[in-house]
Every structure is written in structure tokens, then in C-alpha cells.
Amino acid sequence: MAHNIETERWGRFELRTSGPSGGNPYADVRFSAKFRYGNRTVDVSGFYDGDGHYVIRFMPDTTGEWTFETDSNMPELAGIRGSLICTEPSARNHGPVGVDRIHHFAYADGTPFHPFGTTSYVWNHQPEQLQEQTLQSLSKSAFNKIRMCVFPKHYDYNHAEPERFPFEGSLAQGFDFSRFDPSYWRKLESQIEALQGLGIEADLILFHPYDRWGFAKMSAEEDDRYLRYLMARLSSFRNVWWSLANEFDLMHAKTMQDWDRFFRVIQENDANQHLRSIHNWHHPGLHYTSNAHWYDHGKPWVTHVSIQHHDLHFVTDWRKLYRKPIVVDECRYEGDLNHGWGNITGQKMLACFWEGAARGGYVTHGETFLNPENVIWWSHGGKLRGESPARIQFLRSIMEAGPQLGETAVDFEWDAASAGVDGEYYLVYFGESRPGYRILNLPEGVTFTVDLIDTWEMKVTKLPGEYAGTCRVDLPGKAYQALRIQKVKK
Amino acid sequence: MAHNIETERWGRFELRTSGPSGGNPYADVRFSAKFRYGNRTVDVSGFYDGDGHYVIRFMPDTTGEWTFETDSNMPELAGIRGSLICTEPSARNHGPVGVDRIHHFAYADGTPFHPFGTTSYVWNHQPEQLQEQTLQSLSKSAFNKIRMCVFPKHYDYNHAEPERFPFEGSLAQGFDFSRFDPSYWRKLESQIEALQGLGIEADLILFHPYDRWGFAKMSAEEDDRYLRYLMARLSSFRNVWWSLANEFDLMHAKTMQDWDRFFRVIQENDANQHLRSIHNWHHPGLHYTSNAHWYDHGKPWVTHVSIQHHDLHFVTDWRKLYRKPIVVDECRYEGDLNHGWGNITGQKMLACFWEGAARGGYVTHGETFLNPENVIWWSHGGKLRGESPARIQFLRSIMEAGPQLGETAVDFEWDAASAGVDGEYYLVYFGESRPGYRILNLPEGVTFTVDLIDTWEMKVTKLPGEYAGTCRVDLPGKAYQALRIQKVKK
Structure with missing residues (x-):
């Protein structure tokens, strides 16, 4: 044939x-x-x-x-x-992204991939013109991964009825969970292809709790059939990742055993073994008195750790605990929303990105500014309004110019986040700390240059001279500074 | 006689x-x-x-x-x-401070005491003129409690030899730990009295690890004799608190059993049962992989919880865990020191104070600015240079005008720190969150006024109208704002 x-x-x-x-x-x-x-x-x-x-x-x-x-x-x-x-693949085709060197990612052709994600849960369920605007915004942004939902979203600021659904039916008449609607899926495929054209990975969220249609409460048989259909249609798209859920622990109709089964169904039906993870709501470790727990990211079918947490300090611990790439896929959003998860400053959003990066992890962006149209990037897409995206772009350029970072033998003191490649490269981020100077204990017998990076002003200043062993760097006593320390090439 | x-x-x-x-x-x-x-x-x-x-x-x-x-x-x-x-006591004499209503403090005559502490570990071991300047600075400040050490301090920026010691001897000739030097103690008593004249509680640190003289490594017999002598001399001063140690867990010559015994020796020898606590270095809960533990503040002889921790979010948990007043006696210091514990911004220092207060706890200040004289408030006293002290004064005026705060039935959402007296008074602090508006769920059938407080600008703006039940307040979408919600007096 x-x-x-x-x-x-x-x-x-x-x-x-x-x-x-x-x-x-x-x-x-x-x-x-x-x-x-x-x-x-x-x-x-x-x-x-x-x-x-x-x-x-x-x-x-x-x-x-x-x-x-x-x-x-x-x-x-x-x-x-x-x-x-x-x-042979065409020039911009590096293949699907997979895990690289335990804590990092690379495309299948070996090109490192540094995820700089954003979040726009149901941009794909919005009117056509808004979808176009979202793709336009993405094309000019730093973002190379987007978290987005298969199912439409029911939540504050999200009450419009979408045009298409994964299943046959409607809210008024009910859905037949045993019959898919191919027109929905063709549209989703064109959206994933549009993202691929922009070099963006689609971190597809397969289940979520914000639901008025019944998609969060299907039977086990319906869930599994949905996953198998989805794998058959989408696993051949090289830029998809599977996020089993957003805030899985708010889906009260599902048990831990259900999530285990979903991972296995996906493993068995994804011919290309795309990246798989699952995203939480609770924050174990924040409250001494909390009993909350996460899905165990240590299980073998979880390829990388996808976490909602506001404190990037933990990235260092999580790397050691899980020995997988750490992606903090929600650390609150830049904006001024009434909701607590959506009202942090651009400074704080950017500080999360830098701290995550300088601990050898990866952080995902989101944006939630009130506006008369109620078109909010986090859910609908549209325009980016915040102060962080341009500065995340600057960070991305720094990260892509350097190696993949890990724990180092050099201790840059506990108030700084730091990571690197011993003897070659160190990234040190001071965040809200503002030392007036710092004694560095660099390796002996190697010579380094030191760049002072003002992460907010997006300025790189090469400090005078070369550095080796125990040495002092004078610092501006100002928040949000970083150091890039690189071995002098002979 | x-x-x-x-x-x-x-x-x-x-x-x-x-x-x-x-x-x-x-x-x-x-x-x-x-x-x-x-x-x-x-x-x-x-x-x-x-x-x-x-x-x-x-x-x-x-x-x-x-x-x-x-x-x-x-x-x-x-x-x-x-x-x-x-x-009868004279006008400004309210007696010693004790625990009041589980989580708070009051003087013996019932007057509430809201501790607004500062830290100047060895101001009492500095030259006379500098001591005078410190007392001058304190007299114009918000601070009504000071953490200070009996023993001199050996540490960075602290290498000068003090004039007097608690024991007979000198560094060169050694000390006789069985003989006290009364001239040292008389000086200390005059310093405690000077503080009393300024309305300041002396939170006396009885042991600490920063030592070159041997005071941190005395025998059990010497330790106990020192404590008994100290109780006999000082427990009749109404403005003393006993802090058994600063960073007890760095005193490697002492065991948990030693600390238990010290508490008992003090209990048995302090005729006035002054406040007693102990202060840590490690941060359990910060690292998932940490084994660090604190002295158990739940033990009956610990009157209040004295904690070093940078994350004030935990105050809510600690109140529930310990059912004692929570004093965060170190949350890093405002300054630009090379050391991580001494280089936070004034904004962050103030945010710690507000978050602690709005969770029903108490926070202690410290300041560490580099300067050519190496006279640093945190250790030597002298002049206050930071941006937080004036704003802590403003907070103190707010707190002293209101009731003692506790947990309330009203939930002001997780991104806000809040405390109050149900139906009467609520303090809500948004910190770095900046909601553009908020829906409040106040009690029905009670009418409230709402003040918007800009904690950094030190401005109180009464919001128009009165508020009851579920209601909306429009907010400036700006960081470091608070709300004071008070029942309208009929």
C-alpha cells in the first residue's frame, strides 16, 4: 500500500x-x-x-x-x-527531548535542552484569534515548553464553554466517554505542530480537577481508553511530554493506584517513551503538622520530577533524593490576582528562575494580571504583560551559553544558590542576600574569570583580573546579583 | 540589722x-x-x-x-x-515580664508586653564611650528587648580583648573558674539597670560557642556554680530573661543532658522565675535530608520558644506545636556583610517582623552593615544604620494599639499571614504577595472598618465605608501591604 x-x-x-x-x-x-x-x-x-x-x-x-x-x-x-x-532530520529537528546526565534534558540528537517553561492551561480551548495571539507572543518569548491541558478548564475566570471536546457530546446533553470527537483531536494536533514550529515542547496535562463536564470522574475503563487513544494519536509528535495531572491530589475520584496504572498504560502504549511526570498541589515540608504527600517521583516510570512549590531552596535536596531532573512546574505566578498563587512580583518570579537554575534545576513561568477582558496568560494565553519574561530570556541566554550544572566541591556558602562543573564553571546566585564582598574558595592551580551579573538589570560586568584559590570578590551590596566563574581557556 | x-x-x-x-x-x-x-x-x-x-x-x-x-x-x-x-511600684515599674494567655507576654501588673527585640551580643564588653552610644541609640529606637551575652565573644569582627571577665584571670594567665570577678558583675548590673531605665528587657545569653577563653568548655561543676552565682546576683533585676545559649547546638562540649540540668539549676535558684529559653543554630525542616534537631521547647521548664529561623511562615505551626509564646530571636540581619546571616535587605527584615506579628509571634532585629571602623550593631552596638528600625517602630505602634493576636476562624487565604481576635480585630499581612483585590469572609452581623497599611511607607489609609460578611476590598496590587480590620464600636 x-x-x-x-x-x-x-x-x-x-x-x-x-x-x-x-x-x-x-x-x-x-x-x-x-x-x-x-x-x-x-x-x-x-x-x-x-x-x-x-x-x-x-x-x-x-x-x-x-x-x-x-x-x-x-x-x-x-x-x-x-x-x-x-x-536525515531537517535543520531544526533535534528529535524528542529525554533525560540527559541524570539531572538534565537533551534532544535525541544530543543537543542539550534547557526547559524554560510557561503555563497557559487552556490557550488551546480559546477563540481562534486569541490562539493566534498566544502563538505570536510565544514566538517572541524565552519559553520553549508550555504546560497545557487536553481537557477544558472550569475555574474562576474560566467559565466560557469551549468549541470542541475530546469526546462526543456537550455539557447540556452529556458526553459519551466511549466516543472521541476527531475534530477536537485534529485541532489539538495542529496546535502541537504550531508549537513545534516555534521550538516549543507541549507539556500536555492529561487530567485535571477543574471540571464541570465529568472528565475528572470517568470510570477506570474510560480513563484507560482515553489514554490509549491519546497515545495512538499523539505519541508520534516529537515535542510532546506527558504530565499525568495538574494538582493530581485535588482529583478526589482518583487513588494512588489509579495514577500508578495511568503511568503503566502510558508506558505500554507510547512507542516513543516521551517524558512522563505528575504535578502536585500540597506542599509537604512546608508545615510541620502536614500529612500531605506527593506521588512518589522515585517510581521508575516517572522520568523527571514535576513539582509545585514556592521555595526553590529545596531543589538541591530533591536532586539528591530523586536523582532525576527537577522541574518546578509552578512556583506561583507573576501578577496581581486576588488568588495567592497568582500575585507575586516580577522580582520574585525571576528570583525563582535564578535560584532554580543555580541549584541545577528548572523552573516554569506563569502570569496572572487582572485586566478588564479577563484574558489571563496563565489560562487563556494572549499577551505577556509582566516584568519577568524579558529577564527570563536573559537567563536562558546565560544558561545556554554554559554547561549543564550540578553539585560542586566548592562551597559558596549557604546564603547563595550555586551549581557548576568543578574546575570549569560555577554559577552563584545571591538572591535577596546582598553581601558587600565574598571570599571564594576556588580550586588551586586553575585560573578563573568572574562575571558579576545583575539579574534584574540584565547586565554582565567582567570583574577586573583573574581569580584562583582563596580570593576575595568585591560585590555591590545589592539584591539579585549572580556570579559566573569560568576557567580561563589557555 | x-x-x-x-x-x-x-x-x-x-x-x-x-x-x-x-x-x-x-x-x-x-x-x-x-x-x-x-x-x-x-x-x-x-x-x-x-x-x-x-x-x-x-x-x-x-x-x-x-x-x-x-x-x-x-x-x-x-x-x-x-x-x-x-x-506600691513607681509609675514606670510594671514588674518582670511573664507568659500571658499561652502565646503572649505581659508584665506582672498585667500590662501586655509586645517584645520588639534587637541583638547586640557584646555591647556590654565594648569601650565605655561605645556603650554610651549604644544606650543612646536604644533610647531612640523601637526596641524593648536586647539579646546580650554574659561572656565576651570571639568571632569575625570580634577580636579585641575585653576589659573585664566574669572570672578572675586573663587570656594570657588563664582563668580560675572557681573565682568570680565582682567588678565585672557590678558593671553588668549597671548595664542591666541602664536598660531598665530605658524600658528594655535584657535577654541575657548565659552560654555561647564563640570563645577563645575557655568559657564554653568549663566542667559541669564550674558551669553549675556559675549559674548559681549568676542567679544570686541577677534574679532580683526585674528586666532580665535567661537565654541559656545562643546557638546551643554549636557548643560541642555540652550534651542535651547538660542543657536539661542548666534549666533545672536555674529553676531551683531563680527566686523570681524569670523567662527561660534556649536558641538554636540548625534549621530542622529546611532540608528534607537534615537530621538536625532542636532542644525540645515542649519541656516544662522552657517558658517560651526562642528560635533562629529565616522563614516566619512556620510561626503558625510552632504556636500549635508548643503552645507557648514564639519569639524568632534571629531571622538573619539587615546589612551587607560577607556572611549570609548578615546581608538581608531592610525590606526583608521588616517583612519578617510583619509576618511574625501577623501570625501571632514575635521577631527580633539585628543589623550588620560593613563599615571602616568595624563597629557593627549586631555585636558591638553603636549606631543603627538600617532602613528597618524606623518601620519596626511603626509596627510596634500598630501592635500596641491592638489586642494580643491569635488564630481566628476567618480564613484570609494562605498567601496572607493573619491573626486576630474573632469578631473584634484582624491583622492581615500580604508580604510579597500583591493581590489587586480580595474577597473577605468576615463574620456576619458585625460591622468593621478596614485600614490599608503600607508597611514600608508607614501609611495607614482608612478604606471608604464599612464592611461585613462576604465583601470585597480593592487593594493596590503592591507588595508589603497589610489590612487592619476592626469592629465598629457602637
Whole structure:
């Protein structure tokens, strides 16, 4: 049927064919394919796309010739064979992002990926024109990851009814959780592709508690079918991450066992093993008297730690505890909202980014300014209004110019966040501390330059001279300063 | 010998007599008295003041006639009898401070005491002129409690040798820990009296680890004798509190059992049962992986909780855990020192004070600005240079105009620190949060006024109208704002 179709590495091969449309094909028809490369076999699930159309999508990860053969419980869908030629990736295609060197991320081609995420939960459920504006804003921003929901959102400032739903039905008439609405999914796919065009990873939130439609209270069978359908449709998009939930611990209809099962269903059905995590509401460790607990990020199917927490100091501990990349996917949002999670200053938002980075972790942005239109970036997208995004851009340029950072043997004292690569590079962030000078205990026998970085003013000043061993740096006694210490290249 | 001498209530009665001066009277002579009022007896220890002088000091707490009779292992010091008339206290004498209503403090006459402490560890060990300047600075400040050490301090910026020591001897020749130096103690007493004249409580630190003289490593017998001597000399001063240590957990020569014993020795020898606590260095709860622990403030002889911690959020938890007054006796210091504990901004220092107050706790100030003379308030006293003291004064005026604050049934949301008296008074502090408006859920059937307080600008603005039940207040979307909500008096 399809032969020697060219697909670039980490691109998407798609096989479309026809089959039965009677009954409920979403529930009743099994359709899959085996893709083969030499002795290797990859199992890929297909999906029903409505109107008698059946689709298999496949993201090849190795250049050369792949063959495939379909399988199905419907004779007309089984035994379809073909081949494809996987070619070199195009210039801006580095493949999907995965974990790199325990605490970091890299694209599949080895290019380091420093996530600078933002949050716009349901920008994809907004009117077309607003979606365009959001993509425009993103294209000019620092952000290369966005947290966004599959399901629409019911919450303050979020009461409009969206145009499309993942399932057939409506709020008034109810939903059939056993039948998907392909038009919703095609739209979501075009949104994910638009993000890919901008170099942005879609951190897709698969469940969330802010719900008036019943999506947060489906049965186990419905949940699992939804996840399998989603994997079949979306796992071939190289820029998706799976966030099992936003604030999972507010979804009172689900148990820890449900979340375990969801992780396994995803593992079994994602041919490309995209990044997987889950995001909390409670803050264990904040209250001595709190019994709250998180989903155990130590479980093997959790690829990286996605945390809601306002205190970036803990990043150092979390790195040691989990030995996975730490992404603080909510540390409160820059804005002036009535709600406490949405009214921090730009200074504080930026300080979270710097502290997280200088502890070897990653931080996600959000913005919540009151405005007469009630179009708020955190949920709807639109325009960025805050003071932090430009400064996050500046931080991103600093981070991408340096190596991936980890714990160092050099102790820069407890009031500074610091990370680096021993003997090569150190990033030291003082935050609200403002020492008038500091004695550094750099390694002996290596010579360093020291840059003073004013993180708010976005200025880098090279301090005079070279530094080695125990040495003194004079500092401006001003908040929000950082040091970048780099080995002199001989 | 002494008859019907008049001593005001909570003043100091002193009996001086002569006795043996041979051998070591500090170690060998027992001298005490029983003071009787009706059927009540108070045991009071005396002390040797050098040159053959023996002294009994007594602070009467009840007006009327008291009689006394001495006891001693030396015949000439035993059986001395007399009486005193305890008169009404003078206008500014409210008695010693004690615990009031579980979480607060009051003077013995019932006047509430809101501690607004500062820290000047060894101002009392500095040259005379500098001591005068410190007292001058204090007299114009908000501070009504000062943390200060009995022993001199050895640490960065603290290398000068003091003039006097609690014991006979010198660094060069060594010290005799069994012989006190009365001239040191008389000076300390005059310093405590000078503070009393300014309405300032002396939070005396009895041990500390910053030592080059051996005071941190005395034997158990020497420690206990030192404590008994100190109680005999100082417990009749109404403005003393006992802080068993600064950073007790850095005194590696002492065990938890030693600290328990010190508390008991003090309990047994302090006829006036002054406030007692102990101050930590480690921060349990900050690191998930930390094993640090505090002295257990729950033990019955600890009157109030004295904590070093930078995060005032915990005050709410500590109140519930300990059911004692919470005093955060170090939350880092305003300044620009090289050390992390001494380089926070005035904004942050003030925010600690407000957050502590608005959670029903108390916070202590300190200041550490680099200067060419190396005279730093935190240790030496001198001049206050920071931006926080004037604003702490403003907070003090707010707190003293209101009631003592506790947990309320009204929830002002988690991003605000709040405390009050239900139905009467609420203090709500937003800190770095900056909501553009807030929905308040005040009690129904009561009418309130709302004052917006700009804590940094020190401005109180009465918001228009009156407020009751669920109501909205418009806020400036600016950091460091507070609300004072007061029942309208009919």
C-alpha cells in the first residue's frame, strides 16, 4: 500500500486506511502495526479517526528502511504491509527531548535542552484569534515548553464553554466517554505542530480537577481508553511530554493506584517513551503538622520530577533524593490576582528562575494580571504583560551559553544558590542576600574569570583580573546579583 | 540589722554584710535567706561580692511587710534577721515580664508586653564611650528587648580583648573558674539597670560557642556554680530573661543532658522565675535530608520558644506545636556583610517582623552593615544604620494599639499571614504577595472598618465605608501591604 515513503528522522509517518464505521469503532476495533528495522520491532497502536478512517502514526528514530505490517480484529485492517525510508532530520529537528546526565534534558540528537517553561492551561480551548495571539507572543518569548491541558478548564475566570471536546457530546446533553470527537483531536494536533514550529515542547496535562463536564470522574475503563487513544494519536509528535495531572491530589475520584496504572498504560502504549511526570498541589515540608504527600517521583516510570512549590531552596535536596531532573512546574505566578498563587512580583518570579537554575534545576513561568477582558496568560494565553519574561530570556541566554550544572566541591556558602562543573564553571546566585564582598574558595592551580551579573538589570560586568584559590570578590551590596566563574581557556 | 526598709514592689532589696574572706568564699561559703510574707516563704541565695562582703538580693512581688532570716555554713552569716516594707511600684515599674494567655507576654501588673527585640551580643564588653552610644541609640529606637551575652565573644569582627571577665584571670594567665570577678558583675548590673531605665528587657545569653577563653568548655561543676552565682546576683533585676545559649547546638562540649540540668539549676535558684529559653543554630525542616534537631521547647521548664529561623511562615505551626509564646530571636540581619546571616535587605527584615506579628509571634532585629571602623550593631552596638528600625517602630505602634493576636476562624487565604481576635480585630499581612483585590469572609452581623497599611511607607489609609460578611476590598496590587480590620464600636 505505502512503499518507500520518505519520512525524516523524528518526523511522522502516517498510514491512513478505511474500515468499518458501524457500532463503536473507538471501543470495538483493535488496530495496530509492527514497524521493523533490521531485527528490531516497534509496536504501534492505531486509532479511529471517524468516518471509517483508520490511522497508524509512527515516529522513526533511526535512518534507513523500515517495514511495517498491520494487525486488527477486523480482517480488512489486518495484514497491510509497506515500508518507509527514514531520512536525515531537517535543520531544526533535534528529535524528542529525554533525560540527559541524570539531572538534565537533551534532544535525541544530543543537543542539550534547557526547559524554560510557561503555563497557559487552556490557550488551546480559546477563540481562534486569541490562539493566534498566544502563538505570536510565544514566538517572541524565552519559553520553549508550555504546560497545557487536553481537557477544558472550569475555574474562576474560566467559565466560557469551549468549541470542541475530546469526546462526543456537550455539557447540556452529556458526553459519551466511549466516543472521541476527531475534530477536537485534529485541532489539538495542529496546535502541537504550531508549537513545534516555534521550538516549543507541549507539556500536555492529561487530567485535571477543574471540571464541570465529568472528565475528572470517568470510570477506570474510560480513563484507560482515553489514554490509549491519546497515545495512538499523539505519541508520534516529537515535542510532546506527558504530565499525568495538574494538582493530581485535588482529583478526589482518583487513588494512588489509579495514577500508578495511568503511568503503566502510558508506558505500554507510547512507542516513543516521551517524558512522563505528575504535578502536585500540597506542599509537604512546608508545615510541620502536614500529612500531605506527593506521588512518589522515585517510581521508575516517572522520568523527571514535576513539582509545585514556592521555595526553590529545596531543589538541591530533591536532586539528591530523586536523582532525576527537577522541574518546578509552578512556583506561583507573576501578577496581581486576588488568588495567592497568582500575585507575586516580577522580582520574585525571576528570583525563582535564578535560584532554580543555580541549584541545577528548572523552573516554569506563569502570569496572572487582572485586566478588564479577563484574558489571563496563565489560562487563556494572549499577551505577556509582566516584568519577568524579558529577564527570563536573559537567563536562558546565560544558561545556554554554559554547561549543564550540578553539585560542586566548592562551597559558596549557604546564603547563595550555586551549581557548576568543578574546575570549569560555577554559577552563584545571591538572591535577596546582598553581601558587600565574598571570599571564594576556588580550586588551586586553575585560573578563573568572574562575571558579576545583575539579574534584574540584565547586565554582565567582567570583574577586573583573574581569580584562583582563596580570593576575595568585591560585590555591590545589592539584591539579585549572580556570579559566573569560568576557567580561563589557555 | 535591717528593719522596715522600704522597697517598691518588683524593686530590689539588698542586704550587705561582712564575713570570711579567706580560702575561696565563692566555693566554700553557703549563704542564703528565707523571706516570709504571711505563711509564704521564698528561699533566696546570696553571693560573695569580694573583699569580705556578702550580699542577699530580693525582689518582693507583694506589697506589705516581709521578714527575713539568713542561713549559712559560717556562724557570723547565719541567723541575721530583719524586715522590709514593700510599697506600691513607681509609675514606670510594671514588674518582670511573664507568659500571658499561652502565646503572649505581659508584665506582672498585667500590662501586655509586645517584645520588639534587637541583638547586640557584646555591647556590654565594648569601650565605655561605645556603650554610651549604644544606650543612646536604644533610647531612640523601637526596641524593648536586647539579646546580650554574659561572656565576651570571639568571632569575625570580634577580636579585641575585653576589659573585664566574669572570672578572675586573663587570656594570657588563664582563668580560675572557681573565682568570680565582682567588678565585672557590678558593671553588668549597671548595664542591666541602664536598660531598665530605658524600658528594655535584657535577654541575657548565659552560654555561647564563640570563645577563645575557655568559657564554653568549663566542667559541669564550674558551669553549675556559675549559674548559681549568676542567679544570686541577677534574679532580683526585674528586666532580665535567661537565654541559656545562643546557638546551643554549636557548643560541642555540652550534651542535651547538660542543657536539661542548666534549666533545672536555674529553676531551683531563680527566686523570681524569670523567662527561660534556649536558641538554636540548625534549621530542622529546611532540608528534607537534615537530621538536625532542636532542644525540645515542649519541656516544662522552657517558658517560651526562642528560635533562629529565616522563614516566619512556620510561626503558625510552632504556636500549635508548643503552645507557648514564639519569639524568632534571629531571622538573619539587615546589612551587607560577607556572611549570609548578615546581608538581608531592610525590606526583608521588616517583612519578617510583619509576618511574625501577623501570625501571632514575635521577631527580633539585628543589623550588620560593613563599615571602616568595624563597629557593627549586631555585636558591638553603636549606631543603627538600617532602613528597618524606623518601620519596626511603626509596627510596634500598630501592635500596641491592638489586642494580643491569635488564630481566628476567618480564613484570609494562605498567601496572607493573619491573626486576630474573632469578631473584634484582624491583622492581615500580604508580604510579597500583591493581590489587586480580595474577597473577605468576615463574620456576619458585625460591622468593621478596614485600614490599608503600607508597611514600608508607614501609611495607614482608612478604606471608604464599612464592611461585613462576604465583601470585597480593592487593594493596590503592591507588595508589603497589610489590612487592619476592626469592629465598629457602637
